[in-house]
Amino acid sequence: MITNVANVLHHLNANDKLSHAYLLVHQDRDRLVQEALEAVQVLVCEEVTKEGRACKVCGPCCAVQSGNHPAVNWLVPDGASLKIAQMRMAIKQDRRMNSFTNRTFLVLEQADTLTAEAANSILKWVEEPAQDRLFLLLARSPMAVLPTLRSRCTILLLSSKQLWEEDSRQERFDQVKKLVLELGSLLATKDPATWYFASDRMAKDGETEDYPLFGELLMAFCRDAVAIHYGVTTDVFEQNGDFETQARALSPQTWTRLAMLFSGLTKRLKAHVNAMSLLESFLLQAIDTIGM
Numbered sequence: 057m058i059t060n061v062a063n064v065l066h067h068l069n070a071n072d073k074l075s076h077a078y079l080l081v082h083q084d085r086d087r088l089v090q091e092a093l094e095a096v097q098v099l100v101c102e103e104v105t106k107e108g109r110a111c112k113v114c115g116p117c118c119a120v121q122s123g124n125h126p127a128v129n130w131l132v133p134d135g136a137s138l139k140i141a142q143m144r145m146a147i148k149q150d151r152r153m154n155s156f157t158n159r160t161f162l163v164l165e166q167a168d169t170l171t172a173e174a175a176n177s178i179l180k181w182v183e184e185p186a187q188d189r190l191f192l193l194l195a196r197s198p199m200a201v202l203p204t205l206r207s208r209c210t211i212l213l214l215s216s217k218q219l220w221e222e223d224s225r226q227e228r229f230d231q232v233k234k235l236v237l238e239l240g241s242l243l244a245t246k247d248p249a250t251w252y253f254a255s256d257r258m259a260k261d262g263e264t265e266d267y268p269l270f271g272e273l274l275m276a277f278c279r280d281a282v283a284i285h286y287g288v289t290t291d292v293f294e295q296n297g298d299f300e301t302q303a304r305a306l307s308p309q310t311w312t313r314l315a316m317l318f319s320g321l322t323k324r325l326k327a328h329v330n331a332m333s334l335l336e337s338f339l340l341q342a343i344d345t346i347g348m
């Protein structure tokens with residue numbers, strides 16, 4: 057089930073820690089739309105369930121679903137891109153709306169298609185502090201969004217849980233997960249042995265065909281570490297004492313940076329380049345990222 061973003065935002069909102077702009081990142085556009093829809097619903101819902109999910113039957117939930125909620129402006133590309141004229145119109149509408157609702161919601165589908173001038177036109181709007189407003193930008197890669205805009209958003213990388221649920225090779229899965237736990241622990245403790253992980257551990261216990269899964273699970277490790285910080289349910293790694301200690305050893309920002317780094321690794325592992333030297337070079341970047 058898709059509950060991740062909604063859960064995170066609901067939790068943050070309940071603790072009065074909701075930020076003003078989130079960049080939701082996942083490869084699958086439909087999945088992003090579903091996540092954003094449910095996230096907006098849970099924030100306007102009149103009957104949130106005890107699991108922190110939108111009821112989907114109250115008036116506000118239905119209005120969001122049908123695209124008729126007055127406080128929600130859902131923007132999709134006009135043709136191939138999100139254009140500056142759309143942004144200007146949205147800003148105008150938002151100013152009107154904002155004066156008579158508690159919070160307005162701006163969802164930008166395919167934010168990676170924002171033209172540079174469109175992205176620049178909303179920079180001030182996105183960070184206008186006095187207004188209660190929530191931006192959800194949906195993109196397939198954080199790197200595809202203009203850095204000035206990206207830096208104003210909190211990045212949420214969505215899980216690909218289904219991907220490994222469909223993986224029937226349970227034994228290999230467990231083996232790869234063990235390797236990821238080892239590496240995760242090295243990263244968390246800034247252990248110099250991180251340097252040798254590729255040649256010492258992967259060369260010995262990893263099989264070439266496992267490398268893409270290794271990359272996916274490594275990202276999952278980073279995401280779950282962030283989940284620990286936010287106090288939400290983890291996806292793959294059990295919330296036991298060890299994992300929690302490792303997760304808390306680095307900041308959520310650092311884990312997010314590492315997840316972004318490893319998402320590049322996964323993509324290239326799938327392209328069957330020389331996996332061992334690739335992993336080595338990414339681990340060097342990871343070491344640099346956490347300042348070992």
Ligand SMILES: [Zn+2]
Nearest residue numbers: 101111114117
């Ligand atoms: Zn509801």
